[in-house]
Amino acid sequence: MPPKCSIWQKQQSLNNSHQMNTHHTSKSATALPNTLLHHEVQKLTGKLTREQIKRSDLASRLRNTEKREAQAKNANADLREQRRRTLHTAHIQKSRAVTQKENAIQKALNHARLLPKEIYLKEKGVVKEEFQVALRELASCNVPVKKIGIVLEKALEASGIVIKDSISARTVAWTVKVGGVVSDIQLAYEIKESKGITLLGDGTNICHLNVESQHGSWEAQDYSGQLEGKHQVVCTFRISMAVDHTSETQFHSWKRRGAEFIATYNASELGKKNPTDVWMFAAAITGLMTDHAADQKKRFMKDAAVEDLLPVIIEENTKKIECAGGIGAWNTLPEDKQQHRDAETCKILCARFGETVWKEFSDEKRRLMNQANAAAAGAGPSKAQTNAVEALQAGAVKLTSLAGAVFQNKDDKKEPSLLLAADTSFETATLNGENWVRPEVFYAVQRIAPQLRHLTGCLVAFFEGALDAWNRFSKEGKQCVFIPATNDANKGLLGQRRRVMRQAPNTTVSYFNARTKYKMNDTKNFMQAKLGAADLAQALHDQGVVATKRARDAEVTRRKDEFERKIDAVVPVLDVDVLKAKLHSRTFTNSLIIQQVDWHWRYNERDDKLTHLIVLVEAYNKLPKPVLRINAAGGSTHQLNNIPVQPDWEDREAAEEDNGASVMEG
Helix, strand or coil: CHHHHHHHHHHHHHHHHHHHHHHHHHHCCCCCCHHHHHHHHHHHHHHHHHHHHHHHHHHHHHHHHHHHHHHHHHHHHHHHHHHHHHHHHHHHHHHHHHHHHHHHHHHHHHHHHHCCEEECCEECCEECHHHHHHHHHHHHCCCCHHHHHHHHHHHHHHCCEEECCCCCHHHHHHHHHHHHHHHHHHHHHHHHHCCCEEEEEEEEEECCEEEEEEEEEEEEECCCCCCCCEEEEEEEEEEEEECCCCHHHHHHHHHHHHHHHHHHHHHCHHHHHCCCCHHHHHHHEEEEECCCCHHHHHHHHCCCCHHHHHHHHHHHHHHHHHHHCCHHHHHHCCHHHHHHHHHHHHHHHHHHHCHHHHHHCCHHHHHCCCHHHHHHHCCCCCHHHHHHHHHCCCHHHHHHHHHHHHHCCCCHHHCCHHHHCCCCCHHHHCCCCCCCCCHHHHHHHHHHHHHCCCHHHHHHHHHHHHHHHHHHHHHHHHCCCCCCCCCHHHHHHHHHHHHHHHHCCCCCHHHHHHHHHHHHCCHHHHHHHHCCHHHHHHHHHHHHHHHHHHHHHHHHHHHHHHHHHHHHCCCCCCCHHHHHHHHHCCCCCHHHHHHHHHHHHHHCCHHHHHHHHHHHHHHHHCCCCCEEEECCCCCEEEECCCCCCCCCHHHHHHHHHHHHHHHHHC
């Protein structure tokens, strides 16, 4: 090292110099005194000692530095090794975590298989809500009602769960019908919240029985949360039996169905908070879709006049002319082709109106005759009649000319004169030739028309404004009508009913309806979104209370009517001598005596009954005192010497009810 070399060289130089000086001093006669030499030696020795101390200090520092450097290198190596071990340990733990988790799961499953879980399907005799949902879902999958409980039990056993109780087929059927009750609540709720509904109906014969299918279409929200806002839905109402397919029967069927689910809705918590009535259902109907049977459309078409059918006829006729290329192209078509297309248009109109209704139109309505031609045609067989009928245009040709005259009149100024002329009458101013709705108003305006200078302009402005309002109303009305493209919902439901009656003929209509409505109407998600368990239980309770009260009232009424019929059949014996003669006769039994007494009690007033009671009490008091008897229960009974005291009708009714309750309990 450079420091060591410089000190060593310096020390050697001093030693050599000292030896040379000593040798020279010894030889030289002019040597320095010993004191000076000794002082110099000490000086050099001290300097050498200091240098040696410095060298030793530097060497010590160097050793310390090298030692710290070695320690730092060892520490870095330890840190790198520790980090490597940490990373390696983390990698090993991570790789083992999946295996440990799988092993833990497998261990838990093995433990669960060794120790199966035990559950109860019922709580206090009622099936738990989660299992009710499972039962309804299995029923929606067309599992037979007698197999649903078994399927649920086997599915739980496969999961390592042991069921400690059981569910009968009757309980399953009741649970499924509960879903049908909730579906009725859902129908009323959605109809109440919708802008308008369309009724969908169809009918057929199954096993020689008239069967009707009913659906409804409207906008409703998606309760599953997959869709935002409202969307068009088609909901199942029911399958029902009918005596026939007439429009009157179907009309009353719709009324009964609406009243049923409205009553069910009002009994629920939703209905109690926001009740409604059957008029809401009627007011919400904005459309109707039925099959091609004329009797179903008869209800809505029987009172239709020509002016009611005219817009539909104009619509189909316009389509026909547009398909031909316009009115010019239509006029250039040969007559045979025009007749062929008129026949096709007539078929379309028959399909829309119903062929039966179209055939019921008189020849005058079909040809759209005016008053003069109608009078000539109805005058009886004559040449004038023949000429009038042959000269008339009919079908689409006549309709086109009438529509053009009314809606495309080039001289608009003449149109108001049809209503404001002095000789205007309803025969010439109306399309159907019938009288004004308010004749007195029309003639009052007609008298003062010459004094009203702006009447013509006001009339034109009124009709133009009415046209704008009608167009706007039609646009808004379309938003309230939700008519599906086909009637497949009813066709499919009738097909399902036919298949069920073939494969499971014991399936009742009520069970079929409940199962189908719950599945098709998304009732499960509606229950979760709008109804709670308490709401459902309350609705079922209220419905049961109402049904029980109605049944009890009906039974009371039946008994009263039966009692009245028996009393009406009694021939009263009003001769006292005859009654005295029968006193010792065994043919006049107690039942006959009771009938006579009941007849008199029905017609006698309160005072007469009270007088009769007083007589009976006085007779009782004259008899010997009764013998007191102790019964086995510690009570006492009185022997009244077989005195016949007959109760009235209400007492007997109460006794019969007690006896009936005892029989049921037994």
